[in-house]
Amino acid sequence: MKNALSGKLKAAAPFADSNRYGRSDTSAVGRWFWEIDKVLLLLVSVLIGIGLIAVAAASPASAERYSGGSVQFSGLHYFYRQIVWIAIGIPVMIGISMMPRERARRLSLFGAAFFFVMLIFVPVLGPEVNGARRWINFGLGQVQPSEFLKPFFVVAMAWLLSLRETDKSLPVFTLSAGLTGVVAVLLMAQPDFGSTIIFGAVWIAMLALAGVNMRILIGLGVAAIVGVILAYFFYDVATTRIDGFLYGEGDNFQVQNAMRTLTAGGLFGMGPGAGTRKFGLPEAHTDYIFSVIGEEFGLIACLAIALLYCTIIARVLIKLLDEDNSFAILAAAGLAIQFGLQALINMAVNVQIAPSKGMTLPFISYGGSSMLALSIGMGLLLAFTRRNPYLTRSPYVVKWSGESLTA
Template identity: 80%
Template structure:
């Protein structure tokens, strides 16, 4: 082998292990994304998705047994393999969205919110009924749940709307946002989907608080929300059945009672992967009650770790927003992570029997194509709105204390 050949191979090898690749001097699209993205948040999401895949693998035999009628031909890991496929589709979507600038994502979200709202209006007419509710549209190649995709688009659109108040305080922004929320709430309750209605309402109030709405008005909205739940109890059959079952033990409480027994059956450390037996009695082990499967097979300590992981994601985003100067980015990112955390909280509360059954999945843990893809869009938007240019220095907060200005 001659000297020129050896030199060429050395240069080729050096290019593969170039220490400057994705370094701070890299100005390529991927290089800028790598340094601007919140890598801690990305890592937390990756850990959550990985744990979710393990949980679906644990719940898959129970779901397969239930929906196959005990047929031996039905693969016990059927839902696990399908979840891998959905993750393979969803993760590139999340990364692709996280690489986009904020302005195109704002426009995309407004268009997405309009499309999903129209689809939501078509669900009671064209949707397929599953477990007594019409929430899905059949697209031939699969089912599409408009409410799941509407969640992130609604939050970003609402953030854009509320941020307009900075440019013109005379605009009736709060009234307009209330009207839009009312339209979505009516469409959701027709399905019926009372749980998602509550999430949309709570996130809206939280975003109003962040946008600086008067405290008295916020308190009034909170009271109005409680009155709304009371009225729903008396005039909305779904809410009546769920609340009666939760408070008075009336009706069919098999699901939530069995979920709690399953969750605590494993004790602190669980029965081990594949060792759970009570999960075979759960009606939706792979979706609504997967948190109980985690408790049985991996123990209450694992359940606590999952809860802390959600808390870490929420805390990371809120801390990241402390020095953000763009009001739209603050509202959008805060709204997305509050919605994410609230959905997780409600699912876990149902599993431990401190909230009535809602039919709501555990984010990135539960099985589901629509849920996984919609959450990936939401987290892609969140990653995009929390991106920071490492070459820009942000202005520190200046606080007046004792007549003297100091840096916070």
């Protein structure tokens, strides 16, 4: 009898294994597997793969420029390092995406506070690189606090704005405006004008989603225009960038060079490794990697990448139509907007319709801080868009308080 029972259990074992990660699996991994947005995860994976190919194409140009004559500096130096950063970033992204929303929110609030404090100390402790102090050196490497603050800031703002539902007397608009203003001042002190624009634009977009009074949004729009004008006259970095863009001075040479590089390959490119103009770009592996892609893989490849970014943003926003949690809506939409805006700015600089910003192309440009920060942001986005497959919701109705925020 015992042997017969043992035989039956062994025979049933393969079927038990086949049910692993099935709908009845209540483990953390099982829930994650069925709740995660697999399409979004696939799109991001494709983007990371494209980025690795692009860094391999740009690495020889950057290695030649920054090797300083070192024999140890391989032509694929940045490609090999990018593999390491991806190997670190993907587990971070998956690990954060497995967190329940409440835990992801707590992590974001802690992260926002931590990197806000680090941002305060950047002008004091950070080394100066190309006239800017944006990093803090920890011995093993440098960390750019503003990059890590971006996703955590978005979630923190989403939590703050969503508190209006529980207590309408809270001055959430004033608090969020004050925090955003302080971050902007700290960033401009580095200076980092591009990141200042992203923080401000994402904050305004989240206010619009939260139902801020239209008069306030119009006022903020006017204030933003006035701020840019004042920055042009009183902020040297903005003056240099805008003059270069409008009158072809200074950094605009690099933007023009990037545009010529991007179009050199025509529709289908010169082929992997066949590009030559990329050797004249100052940051071929980071700021101007989109131009390298255009030269070696063609304008068709550039268009496909732009469409891929649009698809990721559209996927998130459409999925939020079926969401009834105001915090999740604000957090996921804010993260998607921040991600898309960074990509848009980088591509706009490369096609010469925006001044040089020093902005990386998400998941495609080389970078340690950038890759890890983007992995954290995408992990949070995947966490906030997870959906219980057994939970039925109307695809057309989003529960919202209906109350407008006022100053």
